[in-house]
Amino acid sequence: MDYNTSNDSEKEVSAQPIPSLEAAVEALLFVADSPVSAGRLAEALQVTQGQVERALDDLEATYAERGLRLQRAGSRFQLITAPEIAPSIERFLGLEVRTHLSRAALETLAIIAYRQPITRPEIETIRGVGSDSVLRTLVSLGLIDEVGRASTVGHPILYGTTFEFLQHFGLRSLEEMPSLEELPIEAESDEPDI
Secondary structure: OOOOOOOHHHOOOOOOOOOOHHHHHHHHHHHOOOOEEHHHHHHHHOOOHHHHHHHHHHHHHHHOOOOEEEEEEOOEEEEEEOHHHHHHHHHHHOOOOOOOOOHHHHHHHHHHHHHOOEEHHHHHHHHOOOOHHHHHHHHHOOOEEEEEEOOOOOOOEEEEEOHHHHHHOOOOOHHHOOOHHHOOOOOOOOOOOO
């Protein structure tokens, strides 16, 4: 289907109404099995990336008060359910309660979220302890992933957050995370993590 509006007089009249570009973008996001770029959507719909981005903005506004949300991470997009409905969805589907993260995992995840992309040695410098086990756990849960290699000696792995991270914390994008200045500072505790 051609969604270009520049040549309306030359379009064929068909028995089936042509869906709006917004509806077509929504349908592609619905069937996509993973986050998709605006460029890929534009290519599939044979329109410009700017047209797709306007349709995505319209969809995001439409979903603001509904049961679905448009999640963004950089130039990739995905339809998700509204985070505030998660408990009802979990009950409906009979899913187990979400995985609870240890303090060490949360600490490591926060460092990655705010400093990404970041290497294991940089994380360990900030935390002051080894982080191999915690990183493996976070990767296995799909909350972080390898996003590249540093151009330093040894080319260590660079870690960053994933779409699953955004979903786990009910965020549509990383921009929704509070700034570091807004976060309360917690006093250090000598109690061991459980």
